[in-house]
């Protein structure tokens with residue numbers, strides 16, 4: 074132990090060090106948007122649970138009448154947008170933590186983001202079709 | 206593992222034991238549950254979108270999806286979704302408090318952890334009692 078020379082593998086290029094650019098660019102934005110959408114989702118989710126209780130077992134006509142109220146439609150659209158933005162950021166962190174090969178990680182994150190965008194659009198278009 | 210001490214010298218540090226060696230604690234269990242509930246809720250958005258898309262496709266589709274929600278399997282899934290949502294909501298508020306630098310004392314994070322467990326149980330049961338009562 075005494076004579077052994079210790080070393081650390083520096084995981085950063087010398088150019089990156091000289092420029093002083095750390096990860097606190099898009100990484101901070103990711104973190105901040107996750108928090109911002111979380112805060113927005115607190116009231117939206119409580120309202121959504123209340124709405125589900127109101128709409129349980131509703132007929133199609135009752136659903137259309139409920140969606141016809143612009144306040145309901147706007148809150149539902151806000152909920153869909155905030156939820157999918159939050160989910161897509163959250164699942165990215167999860168995938169990046171557990172998938173260790175570069176190609177797989179990149180591919181799974183891109184596929185997940187594509188699916189989240191398609192689901193969000195389906196939700197938005199369906200809600201607009203019902204409410205307008 | 207090689208790391209730096211506070212004066213910048215390189216030192217050898219012990220590795221922490223593997224996760225499976227630890228006894229489960231309120232802090233660690235709730236931490237992983239936040240992630241599990243988030244992923245479960247992400248799966249749950251599939252149902253929300255199906256429900257809306259069925260509504261937009263006409264009464265027949267909508268009755269099918271509403272009918273599924275009323276079956277035992279549908280009700281069990283919806284109950285699981287309620288618990289995951291309330292858990293993630295209360296646990297998320299705990300996360301947001303930490304992000305503001307609040308609640309890092311041992312007594313505080315133990316208490317807030319149990320508060321999340323209690324509020325999740327109470328809110329989930331209350332929502333379902335109200336749900337069955339007004340039906």
Ligand code: HEM
Nearest residue numbers: 111114115118163164166240243244246247294297298300
């Ligand atoms: C109801 C209000 C909500 C609040 C207050 C909230 C809060 C949070 C917070 C603070 C995080 C970051 C946790 C961390 O950094 O470890 C997070 C992560 C996450 N959330 Fe939410 N959230 C909410 C709703 C939702 C909903 C509705 C979904 C899904 C439909 C969801 C899915 C996720 C996922 C997948 C993650 C990533 C989990 C991880 O990285 O371990 N959240 N949430």
